[in-house]
Amino acid sequence: MAGQEARWYDAEAGPLVRPFTMTGGRTTPATPMLDITTQVVTVPAVGERINLTPEGQAIVEWCHHALPVAELAAHLDVPLTVVKVVISDLIERGYVVVRNPTKTALQDPGADLLKRVLKGVRAL
Amino acid sequence: MHSNQGQAAAPAPESVKILVAGGFGVGKTTLVASVSEIPPLSTEETLTEASTDIDDLTGIEGKTTTTVAFDFGRITIQRDELVLYLFGTPGQDRFWFMWNELAQGAVGAIVLVDTRRLQTSFAAVDFFERRSIPIVVGINHFPDSHWYEPDEIRAAMAIPESVPVIVCDARNRRSCKQMLITLFEHALARVPG
Numbered sequence: 001m002a003g004q005e006a007r008w009y010d011a012e013a014g015p016l017v018r019p020f021t022m023t024g025g026r027t028t029p030a031t032p033m034l035d036i037t038t039q040v041v042t043v044p045a046v047g048e049r050i051n052l053t054p055e056g057q058a059i060v061e062w063c064h065h066a067l068p069v070a071e072l073a074a075h076l077d078v079p080l081t082v083v084k085v086v087i088s089d090l091i092e093r094g095y096v097v098v099r100n101p102t103k104t105a106l107q108d109p110g111a112d113l114l115k116r117v118l119k120g121v122r123a124l
Numbered sequence: 125m126h127s128n129q130g131q132a133a134a135p136a137p138e139s140v141k142i143l144v145a146g147g148f149g150v151g152k153t154t155l156v157a158s159v160s161e162i163p164p165l166s167t168e169e170t171l172t173e174a175s176t177d178i179d180d181l182t183g184i185e186g187k188t189t190t191t192v193a194f195d196f197g198r199i200t201i202q203r204d205e206l207v208l209y210l211f212g213t214p215g216q217d218r219f220w221f222m223w224n225e226l227a228q229g230a231v232g233a234i235v236l237v238d239t240r241r242l243q244t245s246f247a248a249v250d251f252f253e254r255r256s257i258p259i260v261v262g263i264n265h266f267p268d269s270h271w272y273e274p275d276e277i278r279a280a281m282a283i284p285e286s287v288p289v290i291v292c293d294a295r296n297r298r299s300c301k302q303m304l305i306t307l308f309e310h311a312l313a314r315v316p317g
Contacts, residue, residue, distance in 0.1 A: 036141075036167075036209075036211070037141050037209050038139075039136035039137060040136075041134050041136045043133045044132075044133065064134060066136040066204075079191070080168070080169045096133075097133050098136070099139075101140070101229050109231045109315075110315070114231065114308055115312065117140055117206070117208055117231075120201030121199070121301060121308060124297075
């Protein structure tokens with residue numbers, strides 16, 4: 001128990017800023033590379049999910065259909081930095097999985113991808 | 125033990141993002157609202173100003189945070205397969221650093237121009253050109269703004285011939301749709317091979 005406390009409030013955390021109380025004072029997600037469009041999906045649970053923060057609970061409930069990081073931040077009304085930390089925790093505990101934008105989209109969108117989007121916007 | 129060996133998670137769609145840039149009040153959120161399938165959502169990023177020496181604990185006491193808000197919308201291209209996100213960039217100049225994160229992986233951008241304040245959009249054109257992100261420039265005419273032809277704006281802003289410049293109305297869905305089509309045609313034309 002004391003160890004848990006120590007992990008949450010180490011010396012480098014400094015004075016806690018209110019939004020970051022829900023992330024235990026951390027401002028850097030343990031899992032890097034969560035883009036604002038990274039899709040989050042809940043892994044169907046076998047057992048009970050324990051020790052979820054209200055934000056973590058909400059994400060797990062909402063993401064039975066994929067939702068991106070930016071939408072989760074907007075719905076929870078918390079900064080992106082905060083939602084990324086919460087999602088990282090959920091990933092570590094195996095409660096959610098994520099799909100990052102494909103590498104091709106990140107660096108050099110292939111013609112195929114652009115053609116699919118173009119076809120889609122023409123049909124709007 | 126075997127706690128995660130249940131059903132597989134639902135499929136996650138592939139995501140593509142574009143940015144909608146331009147100065148404060150130029151119509152970015154209006155454009156996003158015109159084409160998005162959901163009312164534009166707003167989210168924010170909290171940034172901590174880096175202290176000069178990050179190892180200096182005394183510096184932590186003095187750090188300040190800045191909140192940058194930005195809007196975005198969504199267009200489902202293929203259900204469960206492909207989703208397009210439109211992110212409006214923060215309009216104020218002092219939030220340029222936020223653009224870097226937003227632009228990461230963006231496949232294109234629409235730069236909106238208010239002819240009464242060209243300089244605010246000039247910087248946006250420059251930003252995307254430097255990063256080789258395809259852009260289309262949309263001249264969003266306001267009721268009290270003087271009418272300029274696209275070529276006049278192109279000349280005034282030194283926009284390269286290769287970049288499409290079109291007149292648009294951010295309030296009009298068809299006009300915004302046309303801008304998206306132009307952007308993706310332009311992006312596709314730039315793909316080598």
